[in-house]
Amino acid sequence: MSENPFVKRLIKSWQLYALMSLPFLYLMIFKYVPMYGAQIAFKDFSVVKGIWGSEWVGMKHFSRFVNSYDFWRILKNTLILSFYNLAAGFPLPIMLALGLNYLRSSRFRKAVQMVTYAPHFISIVVVVGIVKELLDPRIGIINKIIGFFGIGPINFMGEISLFSSIYVWSDVWQHVGFNCIIFIAALASIDPSLHEAAVMDGASKFRRMWHIDLPGIMPMAIIVLILNTGHILDVGFEKVLLLQNPINLKASEIIDTYVYKVGLTSQVANYSYSTAIGLFKSVINLILLLTVNKIAQKTKQGSLW
Amino acid sequence: MNTKLSKESFSDKLFTILNTVFMSALFLVVLYPIVYIISASFSDSQAVVSGEVWLWPVRPSLEGYKAVFEYGQVWVGFRNSILYTVTGTLINIIMTVLAAYPLSRKDFYGKNIFMLLFMFTTMFTGGLIPAYLLVRDLGMLDTIWSIIVPGALSVWNVIIARTYFQMSIPHELLEAAQLDGCNDFQFVWKVVIRLSGPILAVITLYYAAANWNQYFNAMLYLKTQDHYPLQLVLKDILVKNDVDVGMLSGDPQDAAKREAMKTLLKYSLIVISSAPLLVFYPFVQRYLVKGVMVGSLKG
Incomplete structure (x- = not known):
């Protein structure tokens, strides 16, 4: 046995390291090796020479992307979808959680929870399938309903200006219930004596919601907001890809779908260029996350760590 | 005091009414598409395309x-998806417990370094192409492993499980077990897993849903049609409207009838493919709030 205290500690908990070994190996191979591989963004990757042997070209691919004809359009589409989604998808779960908290009938509350959580477990492919069926200009039920009021029929999927709304509101439909769970949990941890005292003082329900519940869930809301900001350029790529069609492509091409096409489906697939675009996005996300977290820390609004 | 409690003020009444209206509206908006799809799937095909279905099935069939x-490709997809989901979820759960338990131990030397390594991957990734090249270089393309191994572990679920272990398994229990000669392996197997039913149920649901619903990795890594999971088959039918009409019964000459059958097939597929998870989820639902609450705690 070694006398070195460091080695001693390692030996003492060798079983914990043994447990951790498989997850650690996974993390290294499937998360950190690709990060290492991302260096091809600064190289001209050739299959023959491999990741390490390909030649360095510096920032060539980044400047090509930033100066490309598509750059501003893609960035604009990504930001529009992202902010629209945040504007609708962030406050609604909070409102749902607050509202559920004041429902008198617990059976109704349970029914609302049961139904609104459910769509979260439906696959993206099926959600897009549902959207396409319900919005069909000829036989879709939505067009029948608005036809009742003398509107339409509207070819929703063929209307470029409607793309972002279709994306955002189908997302709200799918996730509003599930995303409110975290706020229900936060509401449950508010000290009930605050409410009792407020009732004694004759505070109305609205005032109690405004002055007790809302501040009570604010720290959680800030954390959710920070996390969302860290993914502002990650729009639900798998869903956008399925919603895309030749007509809406002008509004629906986002950074991630572009990365996919440039790298893997294009006739002249360019691994390095595609990786550079992806890296560009990742770095901006990371910077945004750290910045917003710093601001939240400085203003004492809570923080991720 | 009594009168104050029994007689609500006007503003409270108004609040209750508005809140009930808002909640009911939201409830109906989320519920209606689900009811409509299920009803349509059980209706007559002509009734669906001619718009007779509003709420309940019309001429049930x-x-x-x-x-x-009768659609063969769907069954191949179902079989593959069950295989991928069961194998994948099993590996997910094992990996998650293996990672979460050491991280939950205060005396695990190097805990913070491991946590940092885990957390960093949630903020930064190498991207699509490096991940693809890795899977290709490992020779996993077009095999079941390309679907299961790259997503073997989700860091968020590790954090949730770790926090649960920290809170619900007292240190005294470990000390008592150690006095009885129980080592860490035995402790995880005999104590930790048995005390963590609710959280294991929640993460099983999360992993199973992720595995069952995954389509992108399959699209990226699989080439052979016979390996396709259900979601890829659904993608062709629901999204690309690519239905093999030879698989549909009825008179192939009657174009209108065939179109109607295509639509009905889609509604029925939506219901069948989503049913496994939607049947499983209510059993776990009561643990969801707890699971999310645990996961959101900083530790």
């Missing part, structure tokens, strides 16, 4: 489901 049963 099972022809949509019959068409699904």
